[in-house]
Amino acid sequence: MQLTKNKVAVLNFTLKNKDGEIIDETNDGTFTYLHGARNLISGLENALENKQAGDKISVVIEPKDAYGEHDQEKVERVPLDMFPPEVEIREGLQFDSESADGEPIVVTVIEIDAGEVVVDGNHSMAGVELHFDVELVEVREATAQELEHGHVHGPHGHDH
Numbered sequence: 001m002q003l004t005k006n007k008v009a010v011l012n013f014t015l016k017n018k019d020g021e022i023i024d025e026t027n028d029g030t031f032t033y034l035h036g037a038r039n040l041i042s043g044l045e046n047a048l049e050n051k052q053a054g055d056k057i058s059v060v061i062e063p064k065d066a067y068g069e070h071d072q073e074k075v076e077r078v079p080l081d082m083f084p085p086e087v088e089i090r091e092g093l094q095f096d097s098e099s100a101d102g103e104p105i106v107v108t109v110i111e112i113d114a115g116e117v118v119v120d121g122n123h124s125m126a127g128v129e130l131h132f133d134v135e136l137v138e139v140r141e142a143t144a145q146e147l148e149h150g151h152v153h154g155p156h157g158h159d160h
């Protein structure tokens, strides 16, 4: 069966950055998604279009087809005393915030400098070129309920 819109795919994949370091990996057949429902980054979804179970692909995806370019405007300096005193601010700390237009985002502390905290609201993989090795393990029809929900359900289905 070919992978086309509204089919469910099971993938095994290894994701590396351009230096060959592994960023993410799933090889036990537990990663599934609904094709054509924008549940996957567009570059990978496009590369898998019309592939069949058993096919293996290697693809390099530019940031614009993945998590976007790194946007310097999302890097802000915030006075340290804006943070609750019980929170120990350190590099790498992540917390929930809101973007300028009210969208929920995760921001990461990237630097603490002269009484100011530098936070980055970009996705952790923004600006990163993604190198995927993917095996398309299985392709099946989506159920009516999966299509209605716009995502995949587990082997026994569920009702969320």
Ligand code: ZN
Pocket: 149, 151, 152, 153, 158, 159, 160
């Ligand atoms: Zn559901």
